[in-house]
Structure formats: C-alpha cells, structure tokens
Amino acid sequence: MYYSSLQNQSPSVDFRTATIQGQAPDGGLYFPEQIPQLPKATIEQLPSLSREEIAYQVIQPFVGDSIPESKLREIVTETINFPIPLKQVHDQYYSLELFHGPTLAFKDIGARFMSRCLGYFAQEKKEPVTVLVATSGDTGGAVASGFHNVEGVRVVILYPSGKVSSVQEKQLTTFGDNIQALEVQGNFDDCQQMVKQAFKDPELTRAIFLTSANSINVARWLPQQFYYFFALQQWKELKPPVICVPSGNFGNICAGLMAWKAGLPVAHFIAACNANDVVPRFLETGAYHPQPAIPTISNAMDVGNPSNFTRILEIFQQNTDALKRLLSSSRTTDEKTRDLIRSVYRQHSYLLDPHGAVAYDALQQYLNKHPEQKGILLETAHPIKFLDVVEPIIETPIPVPDSIAETLTKTKKAYLIGKNYEELKAYLLNSNPF
Numbered sequence: 001m002y003y004s005s006l007q008n009q010s011p012s013v014d015f016r017t018a019t020i021q022g023q024a025p026d027g028g029l030y031f032p033e034q035i036p037q038l039p040k041a042t043i044e045q046l047p048s049l050s051r052e053e054i055a056y057q058v059i060q061p062f063v064g065d066s067i068p069e070s071k072l073r074e075i076v077t078e079t080i081n082f083p084i085p086l087k088q089v090h091d092q093y094y095s096l097e098l099f100h101g102p103t104l105a106f107k108d109i110g111a112r113f114m115s116r117c118l119g120y121f122a123q124e125k126k127e128p129v130t131v132l133v134a135t136s137g138d139t140g141g142a143v144a145s146g147f148h149n150v151e152g153v154r155v156v157i158l159y160p161s162g163k164v165s166s167v168q169e170k171q172l173t174t175f176g177d178n179i180q181a182l183e184v185q186g187n188f189d190d191c192q193q194m195v196k197q198a199f200k201d202p203e204l205t206r207a208i209f210l211t212s213a214n215s216i217n218v219a220r221w222l223p224q225q226f227y228y229f230f231a232l233q234q235w236k237e238l239k240p241p242v243i244c245v246p247s248g249n250f251g252n253i254c255a256g257l258m259a260w261k262a263g264l265p266v267a268h269f270i271a272a273c274n275a276n277d278v279v280p281r282f283l284e285t286g287a288y289h290p291q292p293a294i295p296t297i298s299n300a301m302d303v304g305n306p307s308n309f310t311r312i313l314e315i316f317q318q319n320t321d322a323l324k325r326l327l328s329s330s331r332t333t334d335e336k337t338r339d340l341i342r343s344v345y346r347q348h349s350y351l352l353d354p355h356g357a358v359a360y361d362a363l364q365q366y367l368n369k370h371p372e373q374k375g376i377l378l379e380t381a382h383p384i385k386f387l388d389v390v391e392p393i394i395e396t397p398i399p400v401p402d403s404i405a406e407t408l409t410k411t412k413k414a415y416l417i418g419k420n421y422e423e424l425k426a427y428l429l430n431s432n433p434f
C-alpha cells in the first residue's frame with residue numbers, strides 16, 4: 001500500500017515512511033492510493049469473529065509489507081485490550097462507549113496503535129526515536145500512556161503551564177520512565193511554535209531521530225476504523241444504523257467513512273459539531289470558511305479549521321453531492337448540551353459527557369425527521385474527565401474510576417522551561433536517555 005500527499009507535490013511512500021514522517025514534505029496529508037475492500041464474508045460474519053481478527057483484517061491492507069503478520073497481530077491485540085461496548089440508551093438510541101481505555105477517551109486507540117508501530121520501526125532501524133508533541137490537554141495524556149515503556153522510544157510532551165486541567169496534568173506528568181513532560185511558561189500556541197521550529201532545525205534533526213505524534217498521522221487516524229466495525233459486530237437490529245460522531249478535527253468520522261467505503265453497512269453518518277460549525281456551514285452553503293476556534297464546554301471539538309476534512313472530500317473524489325447523501329452535519333449550543341446531559345440522565349439514567357451530549361442532540365435532530373431509523377452515538381470521553389461541567393448539571397458526584405484514582409495520587413514530574421526554542425533544543429540534546 002502506498003500513500004500520496006493530498007498536495008500532490010511529494011513522492012508516494014509506504015506505511016512505514018508515512019508513519020515516521022507524519023506529514024508529507026509538501027505539507028499535505030497522506031492518503032492511501034486505494035481504499036481496500038473487505039471481503040463480503042468478513043462483513044457478514046462480524047458477530048462470530050473475534051475483535052482481534054476484525055481489527056487485523058481491517059488494518060492489514062493499509063500496513064502492507066511494513067510490519068510482518070505476527071508483529072502486527074501483537075500490536076493490534078495490545079491496542080484494543082479494553083472493552084468497547086455498545087449500550088442501548090433508550091428506544092432507538094444506542095451509545096458506543098469509547099472511553100474504557102487507559103486515559104478514558106477515544107484517542108487511546110490511535111495513540112496505542114501508532115506508538116507500537118513506531119516502536120517496531122525504531123527497533124528495526126536500531127535507532128532510538130524521540131516523539132515530540134505539544135498538547136492543550138487530552139492528546140498528551142493519550143500519547144504518554146500509549147508510548148509508556150515502548151522500547152526505543154522517548155516521548156517529550158510540551159504543555160502550557162496552568163492551562164490544562166488538574167486531571168490532564170497528572171496524566172501528562174506522572175508516567176516517568178521514557179515519558180518526559182516539559183511545562184512551558186506560555187500558551188498552547190507557544191508550545192506548538194517551539195515544536196514546529198524543532199522539526200525545521202537541521203542541526204537537531206541530524207543529531208536525533210525526531211518524529212511527531214500528530215493526530216493527522218496515518219497510524220493514529222486509520223485504526224479508528226475499528227470502532228465502526230465493533231459497533232456493527234454488536235448491532236442486533238435488522239437495518240444498518242445511523243452513526244453520529246462528535247467531531248472536531250474530523251479524524252474519527254473520516255475513519256468511519258473509510259470503513260463504509262471498505263464495505264461496512266451504515267445507513268447515514270452525522271458529524272455533530274458544537275459552536276465551531278465550519279463543516280455544517282459548508283454542507284449548507286458550499287462555502288468553506290475556516291474561523292478561529294470558539295471555546296465551548298465540549299472543548300476537544302473546538303477546532304476552527306478541521307484538518308481531516310480534505311481527506312473526507314478525497315474519499316468522495318470532491319463530489320459534494322455524493323458526500324451530502326451519506327453525511328450530514330449539525331451544530332449545538334452549550335445550553336442545549338447542558339440540558340441534554342441533565343434530561344438524559346434523569347429520564348434514562350445514562351450519563352453523557354459534553355461531547356456525547358452534542359452527538360445526542362445531532363442524532364435526535366436526525367431521528368425526529370427519520371423515525372423509522374435507529375442510531376448509534378459515539379461516546380468519546382468518560383464524564384469524569386469533565387466533572388467541572390457535568391457534576392453541577394446533575395447535582396451528584398460522579399464516581400471516580402479506579403484507573404484515574406491511582407494517577408491522581410502520583411507525584412507530578414515536569415521540567416519547567418520558558419517559551420524559548422533554545423531552551424527546548426538544549427533539553428532535547430542533553431537529556432536524551434539513549
């Protein structure tokens with residue numbers, strides 16, 4: 001399998017190179033040159049196959065020769081070693097719970113898969129790799145957890161001092177071992193700027209093998225297809241479901257559309273957005289206007305220019321009419337999000353997090369118009385991650401899951417630096433454990 005850049009100015013590469021590079025040299029996103037079709041028999045037999053077998057069959061064509069079968073099976077098994085249950089909320093509403101992984105959010109799957117692939121490539125090359133990543137909160141935790149103790153890889157995470165939640169900070173700073181946290185006296189943009197400068201510094205990139213764990217990396221994006229296959233594996237209804245995905249950078253829903261393209265039966269997709277509504281506007285008016293991100297209570301979706309949208313257009317070969325037949329998109333206010341967290345909890349004893357609540361609203365809007373359909377919303381985070389928002393709404397404390405309780409008792413270990421590239425460079429060169 002080869003990947004080409006959507007900017008068309010870089011040579012095609014295999015899965016290994018696409019994973020190591022992250023982004024193509026011309027600044028474009030990598031996209032597979034074909035979308036492999038899954039055998040009909042596999043799709044029909046989903047309920048009787050193991051999750052490991054499904055995941056392997058889905059991802060193998062994308063990986064090609066870059067990783068041998070036995071290693072890839074091992075990677076897949078470690079990636080999905082937690083439950084992903086489909087639960088009925090009430091009537092025709094179902095929830096696929098993606099928050100049972102180590103950092104209680106769906107980014108765990110992509111981070112776990114990518115970290116293990118990179119670990120394999122680093123070992124094969126016999127050259128240790130440094131993963132450099134800037135985070136505004138959630139991504140850093142998933143990346144840290146995914147890479148913890150992966151041999152041959154060290155992870156350096158930059159986060160803005162005082163600007164991540166206390167749970168998030170603990171998730172970034174308490175692993176130790178091969179995970180190094182840099183607390184930057186600046187904001188997220190400063191962190192991101194410093195990371196970008198590092199990748200452009202030839203002296204640094206000659207001295208150490210540097211890579212990113214950006215969400216646009218194919219090794220983070222493609223394994224998200226697993227969710228959709230696992231949803232259908234557990235689907236007992238006769239007709240294919242409508243699937244509703246809370247969307248920010250549109251990586252997750254783009255993976256869902258890839259799964260559909262590979263042959264998975266899905267009636268319709270909905271991209272649920274908060275006030276950041278570039279895509280709903282595009283589908284209504286045909287005009288794509290990126291905007292600065294607007295802060296909301298579903299903050300992992302506060303994205304003003306979703307980077308994966310170009311991949312979605314590519315799946316449909318720029319045919320927006322075909323796209324609109326399969327995908328619709330809606331927007332939700334914070335007020336509506338709060339109302340739904342409260343009412344779904346009271347009426348159906350199901351606790352949504354703010355991102356899941358945005359998806360519930362979008363699904364409700366759609367099912368009201370299509371009452372003969374049944375739908376699945378993707379619940380992308382555990383409500384405890386947003387307890388400051390959720391607890392006042394339901395006026396009840398949320399029980400703390402064991403996995404987080406342990407993290408909260410650990411001691412923070414972070415190295416404080418200024419918003420200054422030279423400080424970052426010195427740290428990268430001098431504190432290399434290899």
Ligand SMILES: *Cc1c(COP(=O)(O)O)cnc(C)c1O
Pocket residue numbers: 105106107138246247248249250251252253300301355380381
């Ligand atoms: C990242 C994230 C999203 C948005 O996913 P995209 O793939 O960026 O669209 C939604 N919910 C949660 C909890 C997230 O962390």
